[in-house]
Every structure is written in C-alpha cells, then in structure tokens.
Amino acid sequence: MNGQPGSFRRVLPVIEITLLVLALPLPWVLDEFWVLFATKICILALLALSFDLVWGYAGIMSFGQALFFGVAGYVTALLATKSGVTSIFVLMPTAAIVGLVLAFVVAVIVIFGKRIPSVIFVALGTLTGSYAVERLARGWSWVGGQNGISSLPRLTAGSFEIEEGMIFFYIALAILVVTYVLVRLLVRSQFGLVLTGIRQQEGRIAFFGYQIQSYKGVVFTLAGLIAGVSGGLFAFHEGFVGPGQLGPVLSTQVVLYVLFGGSGTLVGAVLGVGIIELISYALPQLSWLGESVTAFLETGWPIVLGLLLLGTVMFRPTGLIGLLVSDRERVGSFGRPGRDDNAAAKPGHEPA
Amino acid sequence: MNLLEVRGLTKVYGTLTALSGADMVVHDHEFHGLIGPNGSGKSTMLKCIAGAEMATSGTVSLSGRDITRSTPPERSRAGMSLKFQITAILPQLSVYDNLLLALQAHDTMFTLITSRSRRPLHDEVMELLTRFRLADRRDELAGYLSHGQQQWLEIAMALSRKPKLLLLDEPTAGMSPQERRATGDLLQPIKARCSLLIVEHDLDFIKDICDSLTVLDQGQVVASGATSDVQNDARVREAYLAHG
Numbered sequence: 334m335n336g337q338p339g340s341f342r343r344v345l346p347v348i349e350i351t352l353l354v355l356a357l358p359l360p361w362v363l364d365e366f367w368v369l370f371a372t373k374i375c376i377l378a379l380l381a382l383s384f385d386l387v388w389g390y391a392g393i394m395s396f397g398q399a400l401f402f403g404v405a406g407y408v409t410a411l412l413a414t415k416s417g418v419t420s421i422f423v424l425m426p427t428a429a430i431v432g433l434v435l436a437f438v439v440a441v442i443v444i445f446g447k448r449i450p451s452v453i454f455v456a457l458g459t460l461t462g463s464y465a466v467e468r469l470a471r472g473w474s475w476v477g478g479q480n481g482i483s484s485l486p487r488l489t490a491g492s493f494e495i496e497e498g499m500i501f502f503y504i505a506l507a508i509l510v511v512t513y514v515l516v517r518l519l520v521r522s523q524f525g526l527v528l529t530g531i532r533q534q535e536g537r538i539a540f541f542g543y544q545i546q547s548y549k550g551v552v553f554t555l556a557g558l559i560a561g562v563s564g565g566l567f568a569f570h571e572g573f574v575g576p577g578q579l580g581p582v583l584s585t586q587v588v589l590y591v592l593f594g595g596s597g598t599l600v601g602a603v604l605g606v607g608i609i610e611l612i613s614y615a616l617p618q619l620s621w622l623g624e625s626v627t628a629f630l631e632t633g634w635p636i637v638l639g640l641l642l643l644g645t646v647m648f649r650p651t652g653l654i655g656l657l658v659s660d661r662e663r664v665g666s667f668g669r670p671g672r673d674d675n676a677a678a679k680p681g682h683e684p685a
Numbered sequence: 686m687n688l689l690e691v692r693g694l695t696k697v698y699g700t701l702t703a704l705s706g707a708d709m710v711v712h713d714h715e716f717h718g719l720i721g722p723n724g725s726g727k728s729t730m731l732k733c734i735a736g737a738e739m740a741t742s743g744t745v746s747l748s749g750r751d752i753t754r755s756t757p758p759e760r761s762r763a764g765m766s767l768k769f770q771i772t773a774i775l776p777q778l779s780v781y782d783n784l785l786l787a788l789q790a791h792d793t794m795f796t797l798i799t800s801r802s803r804r805p806l807h808d809e810v811m812e813l814l815t816r817f818r819l820a821d822r823r824d825e826l827a828g829y830l831s832h833g834q835q836q837w838l839e840i841a842m843a844l845s846r847k848p849k850l851l852l853l854d855e856p857t858a859g860m861s862p863q864e865r866r867a868t869g870d871l872l873q874p875i876k877a878r879c880s881l882l883i884v885e886h887d888l889d890f891i892k893d894i895c896d897s898l899t900v901l902d903q904g905q906v907v908a909s910g911a912t913s914d915v916q917n918d919a920r921v922r923e924a925y926l927a928h929g
Binding site for chain 2: 519522523524526529530533534537538539540541542543544547548551605611660661665666667673
C-alpha cells in the first residue's frame with residue numbers, strides 16, 4: 334500500500350470496462366446453453382452486488398439477502414400465475430418494492446435502534462429470518478409448498494414476449510450495468526465516505542454526529558431493493574421459484590461469491606459470481622479426473638467450494654480482486670481538490 | 686457563563702466506584718484542565734461527559750441543557766466534540782478525506798448522496814489543514830503521518846464542526862517536546878471560538894495553557910479553581926506526593 338495518491342495505478346475502471354466489453358458480444362458467440370448461463374450470472378451478480386454493498390461497504394454481515402431475493406421472486410410469480418400480470422414494467426418495479434419494503438422491515442428489527450447493533454446480532458437476525466421464511470414457504474401449499482411455483486409465463490413488454498436467450502441476456506445485463514453504475518456513484522460519493530468511516534472506525538465517527546444506524550439501515554434497505562430485482566428476474570428466467578431461493582443456503586452462497594471475488598470493490602462480487610458458477614458447473618464434468626472423482630464431484634462439489642472459501646478467507650482476505658487492485662484504490666479517494674489548490678498547500682512546519 | 690456543568694457525577698463498574706459525586710464547571714472560552722494521579726477517574730469522567738460511558742448517577746449539562754442520557758451524535762449536535770486518548774483517525778483514508786468526513790457530519794443524507802457539499806467544504810478543509818500544518822500532506826494516507834501529526838489531525842477533526850466545547854484526552858501523549866510546544870501553540874488560538882476541557886499527564890503543558898483546573902483523586906474532586914490557586918493547594922500536593 335502506498336501513501337502517495339498519485340503513485341497507484343487505477344486498475345478498477347480497466348477491469349470494469351474489460352468485463353463489459355467481453356460481455357456485450359456473448360450472445361453472438363455462445364450457443365444457447367451458455368447464453369442462458371451468462372444471463373444467470375448477470376442476475377446473480379445483482380444479488381452479489383447487494384451483499385457487497387451491505388458487507389463490503391457498510392460492514393453489515395447479512396445472511397438474509399436470499400430472503401429479499403426469494404420473496405420478491407415469489408410475489409412476482411404469484412402475480413403472474415394468479416393474476417396474469419406478465420409485464421416486465423409492472424413485475425420488476427414490484428420486485429424492487431418488495432425487496433425494499435421487506436429489507437426496511439428487517440432493518441427496523443435488527444439495525445435501527447438506540448445503539449449500534451453488533452455484526453453477530455445482525456448476522457443471526459437475518460439468518461433466522463431467512464430460515465423462518467424458507468420453512469414457511471415449504472409448508473404453505475398456496476405458494477406451492479416444497480415444489481414452489483413452476484411453469485411461470487414469460488415476461489412481456491407490451492405485446493412482445495421476452496424469451497430466455499439473447500433478449501433476456503441484454504435486459505439482465507442492462508439492469509446489472511445501470512445498477513452497478515448507480516451503486517458505484519453512491520459508494521464514491523460523500524455518502525460512501527461515511528460508509529468507509531463506518532467500516533474503519535464505527536465507534537469513532539459516531540462522535541462526529543453521524544447516526545450510524547441510519548446509514549446502515551439505508552444501505553441495507555437499498556441492498557434489499559437490488560436483491561428484489563435480482564429475485565424477480567431469476568424467477569422468470571428459470572421459469573420457477575422455490576423455497577431454496579429464500580433460505581440460508583443461497584444467502585451463504587452469495588457470501589462465497591463476494592468473499593471469493595473480493596468485497597468492497599463491486600466488480601469483485603461480479604467476478605466472484607462468474608468464477609464460482611463456472612467452477613460449480615465444471616467440477617462434475619471433469620471426466621479426466623477418473624470415474625470415482627467425478628462421481629464424488631457430482632454431489633460433493635459444494636465441499637470443494639467450501640474449501641475454496643476457507644482458503645480465500647485464510648490466505649487472501651481481499652479476494653481475487655486483491656491480486657490486481659491495491660488497498661489504496663479499493664478504499665478510494667473522496668476529496669477532489671482542484672489544481673489551483675496546490676498553491677494553498679504550501680509546506681508547513683515539520684515537527685521534529 | 687457556565688458552558689459545561691457536571692453535578693454529582695458517579696460511575697460504578699461492578700464493585701469498583703471509579704467516580705464518586707464529582708462536580709465541575711467549565712465556563713465559556715475557558716481552557717480547563719482535568720488532572721489527577723493514575724486511576725483517579727479522569728478518563729472515566731471525560732467519557733461520561735462525552736457519552737462514551739453512561740454515568741451511574743449525576744447530571745451533565747451543556748449550555749443549560751441536560752445531556753446526561755444523550756447519545757454521542759446528540760452531544761455532537763449540541764456542540765460537544767471529543768479527541769480520544771488513543772488516536773482514532775481513519776488510517777486508510779487520506780488526510781484530506783479524514784477532515785472532509787468530520788466536516789460533513791451534520792449534512793443531510795441527501796446532500797451526501799449527491800455530494801453537494803464536497804466543493805463548498807473544500808475551503809474549510811484546506812483552512813484547517815493549513816492551520817494544523819498538514820496542508821502539504823493532505824493527499825497522503827493518514828496512517829502514514831507521524832504520531833504528533835496524527836494527534837493534530839484528530840484535533841483538527843474534533844474542531845471542524847466548530848464545537849462550543851472540545852474535550853481532549855491526553856493530546857500530547859507520545860509527543861516529542863517540540864511537538865508538545867507546537868500543540869500548545871496550535872491550541873491557543875481556539876480560545877476565541879470555544880472552551881476546552883483537557884485531560885493530561887504533562888503538568889507543565891497543563892499549567893501553560895489552562896486557565897483553571899479540577900483535580901481528581903480516587904474518583905473524587907479534591908480541588909477546583911484557577912490554575913495558580915489549585916497548584917498551590919495543599920490537598921493537591923498531597924494527592925500527587927502520595928502517588929509518588
């Protein structure tokens with residue numbers, strides 16, 4: 334880490350633009366299966382962004398992102414199957430609002446309050462909420478019970494039916510890019526400076542007058558909105574929503590995406606989703622490893638992922654992105670002094 | 686006029702009474718020193734005043750308003766600011782951003798999201814940096830400053846919101862004699878703007894800059910008044926001599 338601001342290379346924009354440039358032509362060069370796969374990555378990247386926002390920027394360990402993701406998926410699926418609403422312009426805003434409202438309710442319970450909540454309290458609170466709602470969905474026949482809701486109709490835009498494939502990919506990518514840009518603007522704003530302060534010296538900055546709980550609550554609620562949109566898109570892309578999309582397993586998977594890719598950079602979360610999903614898909618296909626190994630990997634690939642997470646946390650806490658991005662760039666710079674200000678910055682007295 | 690009024694302040698930790706019925710008054714534009722031997726309750730009293738600890742009993746008033754049960758952000762908004770004993774700057778942020786963070790604290794969330802006060806606050810940041818001799822290091826990470834400069838940065842951060850009362854917990858701890866002198870020089874001009882309550886072990890430093898003193902021993906106030914009167918008080922001499 335270098336103390337001089339001008340001496341570090343700005344790598345993040347290069348990675349971001351490279352990823353976008355690589356993603357844009359994908360539907361033209363990949364076959365249908367891989368286009369569906371890439372769309373799924375775009376949608377899950379939204380979910381990972383929501384977790385990176387809460388953990389990587391506001392220091393909130395949330396095991397409840399799947400709760401907002403899944404409930405938004407269920408609500409939009411129910412609207413489509415029971416009321417016949419299929420318009421993307423109705424269903425996606427609905428998913429966003431469901432995620433936002435639900436996250437706000439959870440924030441009222443576990444974040445807002447007189448005292449700053451501990452990381453463990455919020456982690457257990459969100460985990461419990463996620464688990465409870467998953468159990469509820471499994472036992473509630475009106476929402477399909479164990480089987481969930483399947484055979485969802487396609488999303489529509491006016492009279493146009495949005496098929497899974499190229500169009501769906503570009504819609505998911507567009508939503509991801511817009512969300513990414515907005516979140517990036519937020520975390521590089523003066524608000525983001527407060528989040529950085531919260532992450533580094535939570536107790537200290539309360540003495541400046543910051544209501545830490547309010548900042549955390551707002552970030553948590555916004556992240557709920559993003560997870561909601563992700564859940565809505567996922568349900569209609571897969572044509573199915575089930576209890577597995579609500580529970581702690583998916584929430585933990587999101588933690589893995591972000592920690593593996595590198596938290597607090599946004600692009601690390603996106604990379605994490607891509608790499609983990611590719612590994613998850615590829616592991617059971619590695620026939621050259623021998624029949625017994627392949628048979629083990631067919632069901633045991635989560636163990637490999639678990640070991641991967643363990644290794645990352647122990648040996649590379651900044652994740653994969655930490656190999657490319659310096660700590661200084663990751664934290665960022667928030668003040669923007671103009672050039673003429675150098676005149677005011679005359680060397681002062683140097684203490685002995 | 687009384688700015689800070691502490692009445693019957695008591696703090697009990699389990700079976701240990703760290704502070705027992707302490708009274709103290711700090712007036713407007715006054716530099717007030719809080720001294721005492723190790724374990725006398727100085728830092729506990731400062732923490733109870735700042736809101737880092739809740740008093741077991743007693744009252745703390747600022748400008749006549751009872752703030753005994755207020756949270757740290759509420760006290761900050763009432764005009765109180767604190768510099769911790771252990772330097773609590775943000776080491777991974779630049780010196781400039783540390784000050785910006787302190788200065789923008791009372792802006793609305795909407796203003797911060799839209800970064801509307803970044804430009805208007807720039808001149809204030811630069812003025813403070815220049816005053817505290819940090820302007821030429823503004824873009825460096827705060828963690829790279831010398832210990833003395835980190836203390837100055839934290840004092841600048843504590844002063845940035847123009848508080849009525851600044852609480853300083855051992856501001857010269859770990860400083861060289863030159864840095865200590867420079868710190869005294871940096872603090873003197875703020876008397877025109879606010880009052881200062883300072884906890885410090887360096888009695889020479891305290892005598893040089895404080896108008897009045899409160900002396901604690903074993904959690905109780907043994908003397909309070911003008912610096913010249915208190916340093917000649919027999920009970921004060923006894924308290925210090927008894928602790929070597």
